[in-house]
Amino acid sequence: MTALQEWEKPVLNNGQFLCFVSRQLALALAIFGLALAAGGCVFAPAQSFTLQAEVPADFRVKADAYYEPATGEICEAPPRQRGEVAPNRKFFTSEFQSIARTAEFQIPLTTRxxxxxxxxxxxxxxxxxxWGLARLDGSNDFASLSFYDELADGRPGFPATGVQEFQGQCQWLFRTIGPNRNIRKILHCRAVDAEGEMVKRMAGGVLQRDQLPGRTxxxxxxxxxxxxPYMGDNWIRFPQGWKRCLGKSLEDQYAFCRGNTTDFKPFKMPDGRTCTVYPNCTE
Known part of the structure; x- marks a missing residue:
């Protein structure tokens, strides 16, 4: 497939690019409100769906959409040029907010x-x-959606409400780092089951592409x-909170408990306090 000439204008048919007409002809057809009969080409807007991401306070969402050649096409998207976004990817970003809210993006189903x-x-x-005020006091995790021409037999179709919902849950996992045993947190997000319990798989699901235009x-x-705790056998839980096991010594950064439930060591909270129990700091 050759590159587009300067005089060519892509025309959409049911969301797919199927033919080209000159800019002058396209303008004339628009003026007279006529369809282009030759070749069966018609004008139609690019199709998209609404993506909504409901997240807790102090969360940011970035959506990275990946596109591939339509079924039956033998062409390939050109390679990414230095300093530019790859031609087959689109990015959508929300900002941090101090309250729980819903980020919303319009995601194109086709591109060229x-x-x-x-x-x-x-x-x-x-x-x-x-999880803190410093620039690096944060952590990332991911969810994923996959899109197909058709779904496997037995999978339910798109809900009649026009809204398909996927549930997930995020949890903070804490650990200590460095000789001063500074508390750091790692974000862990996964899908939830019908009872609302976290499962091992990533949040998200699969969708049929032609069911999505105009839907949410x-x-x-x-x-x-x-x-x-981020790692097992590092902390022991007590009624007042979690205590950090001593390990071999205060200098032992791995500090596995290994059955020792009486010897512990202090750690530092993100605000600089030296504490003995997490998250309440003092017993």
Missing amino acids: AGGCPLVLSSLRLNLRGK VRMVFSLAKEEE
Whole structure:
């Protein structure tokens, strides 16, 4: 497939780029309100769907949409040029807010790069949460949506409400780092089951592309009420909170408990306090 000439204008048919007409002819057809009968080409807007991401306070959402050649196409999107976004990717970003809210994006289902018709293949949702005031006091995790021409037999179709919802939950996992045993947190986001319990798989799901135009996909993320240790056998839970095991010595940064439930060591909270129990600091 050759590159687009300067005089050519892409025309959409049912969301797919199927033919080209000159700019002058396109203008004339628009003036007279006529359809282009030759070749069966018609004018239609690019199709898209609404992506909504409901996130807790102090979270930011970035959506990375990846496009690939439409079924039956033998063309390829051109390679990424230095300093530019790859032609087969689109990015959508929200900002941090101090309250829980819903970020909303319009996601195109089709695009074109270097003369090659592309369709939406996957979408990666980057969730970043902030647990402190410093610039680096945050952590990321991901959710994912995949898009197909058709879904496997037995999968339900798009809801009659026009809204498909996927549930997820995020949880903060805490650990200590460095010789001063500074508390740091890692974000952990996963899908939830029918009872609202976190499961091992990433939040998200699969969707049939031709069911999406004009519809809404909601990704709803709650935040677990309790934090948990990032690694096992480093902390022991007591009624007043978690205590950091001593390990071999105060200098032992790995400090596995290994059955020792009586010897512990202090650590530093993000605000600089030296504490003995997490998250309450003091017993």
